[in-house]
Amino acid sequence: MVERGFRHFQEDLDTLKERLLAMGGLAEERVRESVRGLMEREHGALELVLGGDEPINDLHMEIDDRCFKLLALHQPMAADLRVIVAAVKINTDLERVGDLAVNIAEAGQRYLQHVPVKPLIDIPRMGELAQRMLRDALDAFVRRDMALAEAVLTADDTLDALKTQIFRELLTYMLQAPGTIEPSLDLILISRHLERIGDHATNVAEDVIFMVSARDVRHHADLQAG
Numbered sequence: 001m002v003e004r005g006f007r008h009f010q011e012d013l014d015t016l017k018e019r020l021l022a023m024g025g026l027a028e029e030r031v032r033e034s035v036r037g038l039m040e041r042e043h044g045a046l047e048l049v050l051g052g053d054e055p056i057n058d059l060h061m062e063i064d065d066r067c068f069k070l071l072a073l074h075q076p077m078a079a080d081l082r083v084i085v086a087a088v089k090i091n092t093d094l095e096r097v098g099d100l101a102v103n104i105a106e107a108g109q110r111y112l113q114h115v116p117v118k119p120l121i122d123i124p125r126m127g128e129l130a131q132r133m134l135r136d137a138l139d140a141f142v143r144r145d146m147a148l149a150e151a152v153l154t155a156d157d158t159l160d161a162l163k164t165q166i167f168r169e170l171l172t173y174m175l176q177a178p179g180t181i182e183p184s185l186d187l188i189l190i191s192r193h194l195e196r197i198g199d200h201a202t203n204v205a206e207d208v209i210f211m212v213s214a215r216d217v218r219h220h221a222d223l224q225a226g
Helices: 002-039 043-051 054-074 078-111 122-143 146-176 178-213 221-225
Strands: none
Touching: 002 043, 002 054, 002 078, 002 122, 002 178, 043 078, 054 078, 078 122, 078 178, 122 146, 122 178, 146 178
């Protein structure tokens, strides 16, 4: 009886991880489409992102429900408890990534109403890096891979540097040509949203490290010491 209950718990835990991966895939796709719509000046792609929030919201509620049922029915201890607590937090981060993709699409639509300020180079780089961080953080969660989680934390510095570079470059454009101020501000906003997506990927990676090792590295002091 105990063994059957344990097996049922493990199956439920595996399903929870699968659903989190599915949600991560949806969130990543929305980020990819919002950046692609901006780069290719494709209004249709941006419209799809703006109108497609429901699947992520549904998964968000489903995953929370699965987590709370696992806690209530099985009362897990130690390592298993950390997995479920991490899943609750990761679920929230992924839902916010979906929201940020919507924000990028909204700013992208405004930007497309103007003549392009400049060729976009660093924004697609930020988009690719933010997506990779998200993907790696979720892979680290499923595989309990500390090294991959720590690599996500390191990648966040590169994302921050790209955002700063974008801001400085666009500031130069705005000072030289006041007509570029409005679209430039939208590009700066998009870079901030992409940085925030990286922050959410970092949160996931930190949760993985806590889940695996019971170390809290939210301020990275523990990582630097280790």
